Amino acid sequence: MAEELEIKLTISQENVPAVAQWVSTLPEARFGEEKRLVNRYFDTPTADLNREKAALRVRQAGDHFIQTLKTRGDFVAGAHRRQEWEWPLPGPNLQLGLLADSPLAERVNLAELSAIFETNFQRRTWWIVTDDAEIEVALDSGQVVNGDHILPLHEVEFELKAGDPGALMSYAQILAATVPVFLNLVSKAEQGYHLAGLYHPRVETGTGPLTVEGFLRRLSLAWLTGASPEVREDELKGLRSISHTFQTPSNPDSVFDAIKSGTPIRSLASAPDLGQLQLALARA
Template structure:
């Protein structure tokens, strides 16, 4: 078992190209391989893995096949921290026996696992190296497929390979100052489950910090296309906190005004760098 720490940013295809061009000329950045990845996700008809916040997939990259089990994990300082198991396979068929020894294997009827959706994309890699850390930057472009349903996929992932985890946010902030991006808490697997009609992310509980609730609410609104009541209430609550700087309160007021006017989160994220910068600024509070 390994632990994965990453920041995921969603953006438009044009912004993805801008991001790649900007990153490529930074000090300590080198180009890695390009791969076409075909990912098939499995669950039971009742969605038992999804209810446990677990994703199970078989990935094909050329003539290599990898079975992966991931937990949803937790959101900490802008990054996702997850547990992850990986096993090499001889082909595309799921190996149920490999899952039996994990915590998931004790609670799910593994014989009921079936393909549910796919996330298929081209991945380009840049390695970002400094004295403090080594970060893998994956630029993914493709689609999420569930039956006849399709959703475009365009993401940039920053994953810590070695060193100081704070460097992930440093890179994200530098990128957001230049390119319109969206800090996204919705995984590829969650997008697939939503497209398949099996699951929609729900608001975080009241025990969560208001900032986390706002960031998660923005991700839900990005996925669904509209802001729910919970997000608007959390934005109002956050605006009323006196500890926030005046400029940040002003940005929150702008965001709520635009959402009230009917703008979507995706439109706001693509239109300028303001929303992405606001999201990352909120992580300090």
């Protein structure tokens, strides 16, 4: 079992070349590889794994196969932190015996697992190596697929391999100054579950100010579902105060006002201010 720390940014298809150009011109970055990844996700008919906040997949890259189990984990300074188990496979079939010692074995009927959806994409990777950190950058472009239902998938991920976790946010903010990004707390698996009709997240509202994590999670769920994030002025008060202590974006109040008025999050994500505000809040 390993622990994964990464920042995931959703981008538009039209900005995929710009992201590739940006990372390629970093003097500390070297190109890794490009490969086609086919990922089949498994669950029970009643989505028991998803309720346990876990995701199980078999990934194919060429003639190599790997089975992976991930927890949804938590959110730390803008990054996802998750537990992860990986097992190489001889072929494309799920091997239930490998899950016997996992946390799911006692809570899920493993015999009921079947393929639910796929995430299939082209991945390009680069390695950023500095005195402070070693980071893998993955640029993914493809689709989430459930039968005839398809969603576009375009993301860039910064994963810490060694060193200072703060380096992840530094590079994410530099990229956000170049192209519009959306700091997305919704995983590829959650997107697939929603497409398959097995995940219907509800935004839980409170009576006091929003935490940064709660705000970012609410925006991500609104991005996924197309619903309004339903934020009130009293919830935003603390976040507005925090935003006035940094310079990016140039007018954070206009972003908060657009969110409060119900402007669709996917629309706001196509401009640079929302992503820059998200990252600045996460780092504050």
